[in-house]
Every structure is written in structure tokens, then in C-alpha cells.
Amino acid sequence: xxxxxxxxxxxxxxxxxxxxxxxxxxxxxxxxxxxxxxxxxxxxxxxxxxxxxxxxxxxxxxxxxxxxxxxxxxxxxxxxxxxxxxxxxxxxxxxxxxxxxxxxxxxxxxxxxxxxxxxxxxxxxxxxxxxxxxxxxxxxxxxxxxxxxxxxxxxxxxxxxxxxxxxxxxxxxxxxxxxxxxxxxxxxxxxxxxxxxxxxxxxxxxxxxxxxxxxxxx
Amino acid sequence: xxxxxxxxxxxxxxxxxxxxxxxxxxxxxxxxxxxxxxxxxxxxxxxxxxxxxxxxxxxxxxxxxxxxxxxxxxxxxxxxxxxxxxxxxxxxxxxxxxxxxxxxxxxxxxxxxxxxxxxxxxxxxxxxxxxxxxxxxxxxxxxxxxxxxxxxxxxxxxxxxxxxxxxxxxxxxxxxxxxxxxxxxxxxxxxxxxxxxxxxxxxxxxxxxxxxxxxxxx
Numbered sequence: 001x002x003x004x005x006x007x008x009x010x011x012x013x014x015x016x017x018x019x020x021x022x023x024x025x026x027x028x029x030x031x032x033x034x035x036x037x038x039x040x041x042x043x044x045x046x047x048x049x050x051x052x053x054x055x056x057x058x059x060x061x062x063x064x065x066x067x068x069x070x071x072x073x074x075x076x077x078x079x080x081x082x083x084x085x086x087x088x089x090x091x092x093x094x095x096x097x098x099x100x101x102x103x104x105x106x107x108x109x110x111x112x113x114x115x116x117x118x119x120x121x122x123x124x125x126x127x128x129x130x131x132x133x134x135x136x137x138x139x140x141x142x143x144x145x146x147x148x149x150x151x152x153x154x155x156x157x158x159x160x161x162x163x164x165x166x167x168x169x170x171x172x173x174x175x176x177x178x179x180x181x182x183x184x185x186x187x188x189x190x191x192x193x194x195x196x197x198x199x200x201x202x203x204x205x206x207x208x209x210x211x212x213x214x215x216x217x218x
Numbered sequence: 219x220x221x222x223x224x225x226x227x228x229x230x231x232x233x234x235x236x237x238x239x240x241x242x243x244x245x246x247x248x249x250x251x252x253x254x255x256x257x258x259x260x261x262x263x264x265x266x267x268x269x270x271x272x273x274x275x276x277x278x279x280x281x282x283x284x285x286x287x288x289x290x291x292x293x294x295x296x297x298x299x300x301x302x303x304x305x306x307x308x309x310x311x312x313x314x315x316x317x318x319x320x321x322x323x324x325x326x327x328x329x330x331x332x333x334x335x336x337x338x339x340x341x342x343x344x345x346x347x348x349x350x351x352x353x354x355x356x357x358x359x360x361x362x363x364x365x366x367x368x369x370x371x372x373x374x375x376x377x378x379x380x381x382x383x384x385x386x387x388x389x390x391x392x393x394x395x396x397x398x399x400x401x402x403x404x405x406x407x408x409x410x411x412x413x414x415x416x417x418x419x420x421x422x423x424x425x426x427x428x429x430x431x432x433x434x435x436x
Contacts, residue, residue: 010264015287036306036320038256040267046228047265049258049302051324069233084267088254088408091351093426097343097358098365100350102254106269125315132318133309140315141394147316169416176359177418182426184419186433187411190306198387198401208311208400215404 055131062124094170273349280342312388
């Protein structure tokens with residue numbers, strides 16, 4: 001039995017249902033392989049989609065931002081939120097224009113957010129930081145009271161979610177396979193470049209371990 | 219005089235206003251350097267954020283999808299839409315946890331969509347295709363009537379937009395520069411890998427020019 005999120009009209013993948021997934025074992029890795037999401041919320045029926053960093057722990061997504069941020073001020077009211085993470089994995093080139101596609105992994109999360117304070121606030125910040133760059137939190141100068149006061153941390157408990165995944169080559173119409181048109185996949189991924197030290201870096205300080213770990217994964 | 223979109227509370231960048239831009243000369247290149255956006259819309263106060271391909275021409279964004287797609291069916295009603303494009307350019311590692319940031323270019327577009335038919339429908343499809351992979355449209359077997367009927371093309375005229383851009387190294391508190399903590403930037407970008415021919419490709423067909431052009435830009 002899969003550990004599924006509840007499925008209804010809100011999160012059900014309608015188009016190409018076989019690409020839809022609702023189990024945590026599929027959705028968590030998609031969420032964990034990124035740290036940038038697009039958060040959707042509405043104010044007076046006007047939707048906003050804002051890119052922001054996040055961190056996941058179990059069924060909770062932590063978001064952080066300035067206390068003055070419009071997004072944070074709206075989200076902390078507990079309005080409905082949709083949070084989407086997309087990994088583009090490649091272009092899928094078919095023989096027909098119609099059957100062109102992309103390979104991707106995306107996760108769409110539904111829930112509402114609420115403010116956290118105290119220990120959980122600091123832990124939320126650490127979880128976001130760890131998701132962006134493992135071990136950087138412990139390398140950094142820790143937040144002081146003034147900085148914590150300027151920061152809002154929200155937890156969004158996942159009510160529902162779905163993933164949509166496409167992999168593999170093009171699927172053309174039977175009669176199109178004979179056409180003299182190249183078809184295939186051009187894969188892509190986000191790649192890290194060489195670390196650039198701050199020009200004000202004190203001489204003699206070695207590149208951070210967190211960065212070395214990131215670049216050694218290349 | 220800059221060729222700005224109108225600015226009001228909807229598109230004004232509140233947080234770090236100096237990173238906000240409203241002129242087409244800044245916003246168009248951000249839109250043109252991607253082909254995947256996140257479209258936000260609301261149904262009964264529930265926001266949805268869906269990743270999808272797009273193409274821009276002047277102040278119009280074309281979207282395409284299956285006629286049965288929930289997003290397309292809702293968007294064609296002319297409801298308010300927010301369409302966001304984000305390029306992640308790097309991690310900005312400061313000495314303090316608080317001053318960590320990212321380098322990025324994002325564009326947030328507001329407008330409403332409407333269905334297009336006939337010549338503009340085909341032209342909209344071509345514009346989306348060209349944005350994804352230049353010259354692929356002409357290489358491909360063109361759409362037939364049945365395929366066009368299964369496809370919805372929408373044009374979203376940009377009412378308002380804003381861009382937000384961060385570049386450069388970390389900005390730390392004065393007293394933190396002396397800390398023995400590495401600081402700097404780790405750049406990143408989406409990279410294309412080697413093209414993988416479809417296993418059913420007729421032997422002897424050379425890699426498409428569109429793909430060669432894409433890969434020669436690396």
C-alpha cells in the first residue's frame with residue numbers, strides 16, 4: 001500500500017494520468033532535489049506567483065522571508081497556498097511538431113501556512129539553509145535577535161500533493177517514424193560552476209566544506 | 219525615458235526596491251532566455267501554480283496545451299493570471315546566515331488570456347516552438363487538423379510586469395568581515411547534455427540543425 005496523499009479534484013493529474021503520482025516516496029525526492037519553488041497565492045482574486053527558497057521536513061515545508069514581504073504577510077493569514085517545484089530534465093524532440101514534449105519532474109503542493117516562533121523558527125531557518133546547501137548553517141555566523149526579528153518563518157503543512165513525471169524518448173504517430181526527421185532527447189540539468197571567493201575575503205581562508213561538497217557532486 | 223510597464227501596488231517590488239525593474243528592455247530578455255514558466259490562477263479562491271512552456275512576441279505571451287487541460291479551460295475564461303519566469307544564477311554565501319542570498323533574474327507578468335484561432339493559433343504554436351528550440355518548427359512535420367483541434371492556444375497580453383534581479387557577491391555586516399568564514403558566490407546555470415537519438419531513428423539521419431545550434435551555444 002502506497003503512502004499516498006489524499007486524491008481529489010484539486011490534486012488529481014488530469015492530462016496523461018499515468019504521469020501522475022500521489023505517494024510520498026515519489027513526491028519527497030522531487031521536493032528534496034531542489035530548494036527553489038514557486039509559491040502561488042491570491043489576494044482579492046489576483047493570483048501572485050513568487051519564486052522563493054524552501055526546506056522540507058516530513059510533511060512540512062518551511063519558508064522564510066522578510067517580515068515586510070507581501071508574500072509572507074499574506075501567507076501567514078492562513079490563505080490557501082499552492083507551491084510548485086519543477087525540474088526540467090530535457091527536451092523531447094518528436095518527428096511531428098505536435099508530439100514534442102519535455103522530460104520533467106514536478107511536484108504541486110497544497111496547504112496553508114502559519115507563523116512559527118521560538119525554537120521552531122530557528123529550526124525552520126536551519127532546515128531551509130540545509131536544503132539550499134548542506135552544512136552551511138553550521139559554518140555561518142548564527143542569527144542574532146535583531147535578525148530573527150526581521151525574519152518571518154512559516155510552516156506549510158502539506159494537505160495534498162501530486163507529482164507529474166515524464167521520462168524517455170518521443171512518441172510519434174506510427175506513420176511518422178519513416179519521416180527523414182531527427183528525433184530524440186536533449187537532456188539538461190542545473191550545473192554548478194567554480195566557486196568565486198568574495199573580493200573582501202580575508203586571505204588564507206579556504207573554500208568552505210559545504211561548497212567543496214556541492215562541487216564534488218558534479 | 220524608459221519604456222516601462224505601468225507600476226502600481228500589484229507589480230511594485232517592495233522588498234529591496236533597487237532590485238526591481240519595470241522596463242521592457244530589462245524584462246524581455248529575462249522572458250526570452252527561458253521557455254518554462256510557472257502560471258498562477260485561482261479557481262474558487264484556490265490558487266494553482268502549473269509549470270508550462272511559453273513563447274513571447276512583443277507584449278504577448280503565447281501558451282499552448284491540450285483542450286482538456288484544466289489550466290487552459292480556466293485561463294480561456296479570461297481570469298486574472300500571474301506568470302513567473304525565474305533564472306537561478308548562483309548561491310550567495312555570506313559570513314552570517316542572515317545575509318545568505320541567491321543571484322537570480324525573475325520576471326512576474328500580470329494579464330488575462332484569451333483563445334486564439336485560425337492563423338494566429340498556428341503562429342502562436344510556432345512562437346512557442348521557436349522559443350523552446352529555434353528552427354525546430356520548420357524541421358518538424360507540421361500540425362494536421364486533428365492535432366490543432368486537440369490543442370488550445372492562448373494569448374496573454376501583458377498588462378503589467380516587473381523584474382527582480384540580484385547579482386554580485388555577499389553583503390555582510392561590517393563587523394562580520396573579519397570572521398574566519400569563507401564567503402563568495404557559487405554560480406549555476408542550466409546546461410544541455412549530449413543529444414540522445416531516438417532508438418527508433420531511421421539509420422543515417424543526422425542530428426537536427428536546431429539541436430546542433432543549441433549545443434554549439436554551450
